[in-house]
Amino acid sequence: MTRTLLTNARLIDPEADAIIEGALVLEAGKIAEILVQSADLSEDHLTDTNRIDCGGAFLAPGIIDIGVKVGEPGERHKESYKTAGLAAAAGGVTTIVTRPDTLPAIDTPEVMNFIRERAEDDCPVNVLPMAALTKGRAGREMTEIGFLMDAGAVGFTDCDRVVTDTKVLARAMTYARSLGALVMGHPQEPGLSQGAAVTSGKFATLRGLPGVSPMAERMGLDRDIALIEMTGVKYHADQITTARALPALERAKRNGFDITAGTSMHHLTLNELDVADYRTFFKVKPPLRSEDDRQAVIEAIRTGLIDVIGSFHTPQDEESKRLPYEEAAAGAVGLETMLPVLLRLYHAGELDLPTLFRALSLNPAKRLGLPAGRLAKGAPADLVLFDADKPLILDRFKLRSKSKNSPFDGARLQGRVLGTWVAGQRIFTA
Structure with a gap:
């Protein structure tokens, strides 16, 4: 079965109240492994694996x-x-x-x-x-x-x-x-x-x-x-x-x-x-x-x-x-x-x-009572990858919602979602 390897990420773990540099292995819609350091990567992780470099961005539940x-x-x-x-x-x-x-x-x-x-x-x-x-x-x-x-x-x-x-x-x-x-x-x-x-x-x-x-x-x-x-x-x-x-x-x-x-x-x-x-x-x-x-x-x-x-x-x-x-x-x-x-x-x-x-x-x-919301082995691979420092000026007319009633229209913000995964499938790419 094809796996997905998300490398070079800063993992936000709300359970441990910590941010660690590491990687995640996704398989069968779940988090299969959490690799704390790049040194933990082995040839097994690179075989039949779709590898994505997160570029040092934050990866969170x-x-x-x-x-x-x-x-x-x-x-x-x-x-x-x-x-x-x-x-x-x-x-x-x-x-x-x-x-x-x-x-x-x-x-x-x-x-x-x-x-x-x-x-x-x-x-x-x-x-x-x-x-x-x-x-x-x-x-x-x-x-x-x-x-x-x-x-x-x-x-x-x-x-x-x-x-x-x-x-x-x-x-x-x-x-x-x-x-x-x-x-x-x-x-x-x-x-x-x-x-x-x-x-x-x-x-x-x-x-x-x-x-x-x-x-x-x-x-x-x-x-x-x-x-x-x-x-x-x-x-x-x-x-x-x-x-x-x-x-x-x-x-x-x-x-x-x-x-x-x-x-x-x-x-x-x-x-x-x-x-x-x-x-x-x-x-x-x-x-x-x-x-x-x-x-x-x-x-x-x-x-x-x-x-x-x-x-x-x-x-x-x-x-x-x-x-x-x-x-x-x-x-x-x-x-x-x-x-x-x-x-x-x-x-x-x-x-x-x-x-x-x-x-x-x-x-x-x-x-x-959901198993989601955490970075843990066996948890659903529902994830968000984001750059916390990326600047943007919000334009409400570019929002994907049918209605555009945002109080933040024209606001200067920092933070952009780069990718979203649900059950291990990427459903959004910036």
Whole structure:
């Protein structure tokens, strides 16, 4: 069987918290060997082997992106599985965990089967779909969690539609706990956050925009933590973006609750002032926070309090963004831009690369029970090769996504993906 040998690479090992110079041997879709030094190469490694010189670039586990929006069914004009897959491959994302906020919502096994078949036919990267927690994401009646798990759902969430009926949510969590299902919540107090466009404060007042207090996130998380304690469910908070929510998260982990948390690339690299003069491409959900919040979230990633970083890829068409700020749709694309954008934190000395890939690859894999996300013998050969120092000016019109709503259009970045492998097959070459 033909093997692939990736030599002259700087291997990022998030498990060992290390970067080492070495090589990988790929065979049968898995990592067959890890060679720490070139001296370990033998004639056996060069026989029937496709040899690729990485030129000293970084080689890391492929990114596992939790919370990706794809427009199928219902909004294929915004993003299809084909275009999302191409964007993911170009961004070093080897697995996308998709959201169920489609039209209709992914709340039945039939819709789930449609999604899986479409993804298998069109998408070059791994696709793991989540299903809605309640029917129609309406918060009134829970979905058939067991049947949806049988159909391939890896988690359950109503996305940004917070379930306001606590009894319904408690029942759904209890049932999910009995099946070992993962529930993903959006920590937000819905009454306070309704109609908000930005985070409340001096900037919101000066711009005359409706704001939401950071306490809304804390209040939403407090309620969910109480229900986790009551039901014992496996829970993942999709986005923690404020300093005020972090003590509650720390206490829940210290108390032994089965809880993990994520944050977005945008909340790690932007703040509320980036909205400037009503720039709607910077409108995301939750809204961008203060610089103090941004720094607190970076520190939470560094210490491991926040486990996962995601793109929260949300494609929107031009018509929904070219509106007054209050009326414009929230969300930004991020599959293709996430790695170069997050490398800002590396170049600024705020996060090292093993820590970054622990949040991008290893921790998402652990939460979902996947063997991926690590450089280890026998692990899936899902990999990203990148030059961390390669400069680029981002042009949103060159993005592979159907929608081009990126807040980083025209930004000067450092970092370019050179190659992406899924199950040992190269699916992207720069």
